[in-house]
Amino acid sequence: MKKVLISGLIAGCILFVLSYGGLFLAIRFFPKWFTEYNNPLFNSDGSRDMLFYLHAFIISFALSWFWDRFKGLFKGQFLIRGLEFGFVYSVVALLPVMWISFSSLDVSIVMVLSWFGYGLMQAIIAGLVFAKVNP
Amino acid sequence: MLLLSPAEKTKWVVTENSNLSVNGTTNINKFSCEIPTYDQTDTLTMVKVDKGVVLTGNIGLKIESFDCHNSIMTHDLRKTLKEKQFPRLYIRFLSLSKFPELTAEPQPITGWVNIELAGTSKRFEINYQVSIDAQKIIHLLGAQDINFSDFNLIPPRKLGGMIKTNDRLSVAFHLKMKAI
Numbered sequence: 001m002k003k004v005l006i007s008g009l010i011a012g013c014i015l016f017v018l019s020y021g022g023l024f025l026a027i028r029f030f031p032k033w034f035t036e037y038n039n040p041l042f043n044s045d046g047s048r049d050m051l052f053y054l055h056a057f058i059i060s061f062a063l064s065w066f067w068d069r070f071k072g073l074f075k076g077q078f079l080i081r082g083l084e085f086g087f088v089y090s091v092v093a094l095l096p097v098m099w100i101s102f103s104s105l106d107v108s109i110v111m112v113l114s115w116f117g118y119g120l121m122q123a124i125i126a127g128l129v130f131a132k133v134n135p
Numbered sequence: 136m137l138l139l140s141p142a143e144k145t146k147w148v149v150t151e152n153s154n155l156s157v158n159g160t161t162n163i164n165k166f167s168c169e170i171p172t173y174d175q176t177d178t179l180t181m182v183k184v185d186k187g188v189v190l191t192g193n194i195g196l197k198i199e200s201f202d203c204h205n206s207i208m209t210h211d212l213r214k215t216l217k218e219k220q221f222p223r224l225y226i227r228f229l230s231l232s233k234f235p236e237l238t239a240e241p242q243p244i245t246g247w248v249n250i251e252l253a254g255t256s257k258r259f260e261i262n263y264q265v266s267i268d269a270q271k272i273i274h275l276l277g278a279q280d281i282n283f284s285d286f287n288l289i290p291p292r293k294l295g296g297m298i299k300t301n302d303r304l305s306v307a308f309h310l311k312m313k314a315i
Contacts, residue, residue, distance in 0.1 A: 027162070027163060031163035038164070038208055038211050038298070039210070046289065046292050046296060053295055
């Protein structure tokens with residue numbers, strides 16, 4: 001349990017910096033990509049900002065537990081294990097969620113694909129951290 | 136030049152071709168929204184008093200008439216302005232600094248108005264340009280910068296505040312009126 005929490009915390013900190021840092025830079029340098037977010041679908045009063053920024057830790061702790069349960073299935077060097085873990089998570093969890101999001105929400109395919117790519121990158125990075133910290 | 140007599144009480148009827156526009160910015164883009172036509176015929180009344188001119192009358196514009204030329208932005212602005220609770224924005228005219236001289240050349244004039252938006256009212260001094268055209272249509276152009284916060288509105292912010300709408304909005308209106 002201790003390893004799950006420690007590796008989750010480390011992955012959470014790394015994802016926090018990379019995810020929100022990357023998002024900040026993307027908005028700054030490619031603002032046109034983000035004009036679609038001016039949409040009432042997205043919370044706009046700031047009341048859920050804290051929840052938004054906690055996401056990096058939520059996904060990290062959840063993936064850390066998942067890794068600890070099934071890490072024996074991911075074989076090979078740490079790089080391969082991390083990548084495979086990221087892809088497994090993306091296919092099992094992300095793809096169905098993105099599918100239902102696109103089918104039910106008024107959002108573009110580009111936006112949904114960007115979410116998929118963002119989640120895939122987060123899972124791969126988390127997988128690499130877990131393969132190193134909790135092999 | 137038609138110079139209005141100071142003793143005269145003058146009435147102007149606002150016609151449906153009048154319009155209002157709102158321009159704003161976010162940290163990623165600009166937006167321009169307008170109410171292209173006015174759906175009511177309201178009357179403005181001017182009476183000269185010792186210190187300037189009392190102007191009475193108001194216009195009530197439907198928030199749902201805002202068009203930002205982009206359906207997503209349009210819905211977002213309407214939501215921000217709390218359209219469901221407060222379906223109209225009102226401009227209540229209070230005074231003019233002097234009786235307007237109606238000429239083909241726009242004349243500068245100032246006046247006070249109350250703008251009521253999302254249930255909150257705030258008084259502003261507006262810089263107008265007033266003129267009359269060959270068809271005897273009186274043009275009253277007004278412009279004023281306002282803030283969302285003046286009306287207790289929160290400028291939209293998305294993605295944890297990484298996408299932010301700036302507080303300031305530039306409002307411009309063009310009333311086309313006929314004297315009665």
